[in-house]
Amino acid sequence: MEFKDGKELLELCEKNNKKIYEICIERECFKSNLNKDEVIKKMQVSFNIMKESVEAGLNNDKKSLGGLIGGEGKKILNRSKETKSVCGQLMSKAIASAMGVMEINATMGLVVAAPTAGSCGILPASLMTIKEEFDFSDEDIINALFTASAIGLIVTKNATVAGAEGGCQAETGTASAMSSAAIVELMGGSPKQALDAAAITFKNIMGLVCDPIAGLVEAPCQKRNAIGVSNALISAEMVLAGVNSIIPFDEVVEAMYKVGRGLPYELRETALGGVACTKTGCKITKSIFS
Secondary structure (H helix, E strand, C coil), X not given: CCCCCHHHHHHHHHHHCCCHHHHHHHHHHHHHCCCHHHHHXXXXXXXXXXXXXXXXXXXXXXXXXXXXXXXXXXXXXXXXXXXXXXXXXXXXHHHHHXXXXXXXXXXXXXXXXXXXXXXXXXXXXXXXXXXXXXXXXXXXXXXXXXXXXXXXXXXHHHCCCCHHHHCHHHHHHHHHXXXXXHHHHHCCCCHHHHHHHHHHHHHHCCCCCECCHHHCCCCCHHHHHHHHHHHHHHHHHHHHCCCCCCCCHHHHHHHHHHHHHHCCHHHECCCXXXXXXXXXXHHHHHXXXX
């Protein structure tokens, strides 16, 4: 059950009449020499960490090591409880969760790199919010994590998930793609629709640079995780409504990689471009390291 790209994954799904998560589980069993229960148990560990990081992030008041973020997720959640939310309850909860998990990461808490620490808030926020809204079981969400894993695997094989190589589009873009595909399949969509959603999320932020202030994974990273979870939910909604991706998933991944490699090095996690080298960004950097 090996696949190197979206095309091969879809062929396996169609040939065996299975969902993406089922193909991914079978692949993991084959690669690891573990049985299905053992593979699922390992994913359960990641699920538990994600759930705990979301809960901790929504109640966090602690400032990050660089002092740039801390308590923002809680602020978003509290506002949605106290007044009518601009984005609606579901989106506000997702945004708050994504920002909160990034705070846990920035305070040296335990998170799951999905696919990176800099994008760690997107997948747990997406799935935990959908779980609560639609009353999905833990088993459902664990299956969705395997769907997400298949997308992450394909991007890793054919492009990059590293901001230093492909910009923030590679990090938060991949996390969003993983999340949107997982949501679509969780909500009853087909494997083809899941890949379409993943393709749309990449297209929505194609070219997004990586420009962390002071070189820290705090700002603007935290807010880009909020954009990432929003992107995942929006893309899933479009596809479930019957809106397809004009460009196939594999071609979008290829385009993302080419765009990322074409970015100047100043815009690939070096903190030498973008908002990191603005007047205020430089002032903050000097303040932190002095």
